[in-house]
Amino acid sequence: MPVLQSLIDNERVNAALAWPIVCSIAVVAVLTASRGSFLWAALATAIVVLAFVPTIVRWDALVMLPWELLALAAAPIWARLFGTLPIAGFLTVATIALLITVELDAYTPIEMSPRFAVAFVVLATMAVAGLWVIAQWLSDTLLATSFLTTKGELMWDLVYATAFGGLAAALFVVYFYRHDTASVGRRERSGDPS
Template sequence: MNVLAAIVESERANAALAWSIVAAIVVTAIVSARAGTYVWAALATTTAVLALVPTLRRWDPLVMLPWEVLALAAAPLVVGLVASVPIAGFLTVATIALLIAVELDAYTSVEMTSRFAVSFVVLVTMAVAGCWVVLQWTSDALLGTAHLTGVVDVMWDIVYATAFGGLAGVLFVLYFFKRDDAGYGDLTQEQDGEGNRDERGDHRSSSEPETTDSDTVLGLPKRQCWQGVRLLQGGLALLVGYAVVTVDPALFVNAALPLALTFAPALVRRTSGHEMGAGLALWIAAAAFLHTVGAIGLYTAFGWFDQFTHTLSATLVAGLGYAVVDALERTESDVDFPTEFRFVFLVIFVLAFGVAWEILEFAAGGLASLVGGDAVLTQYGTDDIALDLLFNAVGAVLVGLWGTGYFDGLARVFTNRFDDSSDVV
């Protein structure tokens, strides 16, 4: 057994090292705040708070995260304080995501497989990167700072943070699951009197509706919902035709892809035999249609329209995230997602999806500059990026509080797919 392993096994030694590292992080936050680098101070403060969650949860100063994890989190903060190293910011975002994943796995009733853990760390990193952009934008607007210097710089920050999120996810699996295999077990897992987790219950809120084939949206019966879907599909088809006639690639992409998306409920019904619901089909069609008409001019004419469509689209993305985690929990014996985790995951999932969408728009702009012509997806500046991410989160919260039940049909589809996949394996 090497020296480091022996130190990890010693609770007091680990606590002493961990508290020393936390103190260094707190000093970094104070120095950063005094120097006027408020965003860096906020990142350091967030890291320190996350580091103290286990201690505060058990009210025991000896209950701390492994010092190696805290050292990994503190390193980029200290480096960024004493030297201008752009990579330090990306590493900080990734390590914050790693701390969140570690604490969920070790100190809560959340259970996740190694594959889901990697995905979760990447999603958290992307979500934190998105929050970081919003935080910097807010600081610039309210405090007169100049953190967001341009779209290109902001987007490369997001791209690098996402890449380091993948690295953090791999480290999570290699280190913590290896610790479990070595016999360390969960760090401070709460158990019942017999050493087992509580039995799972139905996580669905009593206020959420059961989804059936007769569901309605805003009081519309099923027949009228489908009529609305057909009407919106017809409008999108006309725009696709107009794009072909006028040879407008940007309009074609912004109309054809949303039109294809509106046929997803019918495709699911035909391939799986399960009904997603007429209300959800209308929901999807409305979001697709509004995005297309926004792309042809309403986004630039009315700034609020962009935020409205992002909120509406985010509700669908949140529903997709809910359906995935619900299906995973039903089909994987090693997975357990409490109600509180589901709500947080919806917000993380939507923020990460929003970051991925911004990267896609950025890539589309870069491709257009290389080959010539107009970009099929457009970014309108740092304000647009920050507001898009902010209202994506609003949509996720709305679904988490109000509408997850409307996606139970989609969750059943995923459940059957996952069951079929496991049978094949």
């Protein structure tokens, strides 16, 4: 029973730390939308929606994504609220890919090996960055904006997206290795061999 109680307490602690982070991201989404930055409002809203998915699917307010991952996802959103951070977009896209990967692995029957999870996060980040570049090009072509100024800047944007996708993937592996090691330790202490 102590093992079960510690798991319940951990779930409560996680929810107690995760809910304020999610609420703050929702507030940032509203503030950025009121400032006219609809892209950033959409990214923040996407993080909030992803945070609610496990809670809604399990219909339990204690079932949340790990607060550490939500804080990681919130960091570039918060930073962008108080100023410009050129790499914030890539950090946000990479953390959204990371959140999706964690949800697929933790809350669905899908099981990902660490190598596949790394590849999935990196490729998802690169795919979104590629779509973003296409959207910028279309905007420049059709609406006479000037998002894409030089080819060099475009290439560096894609390099940054790939690098942050790799960083997010590495964080995924480290986090789940730590989580799996803790689970094995709890099972050994309780005498459960499975």
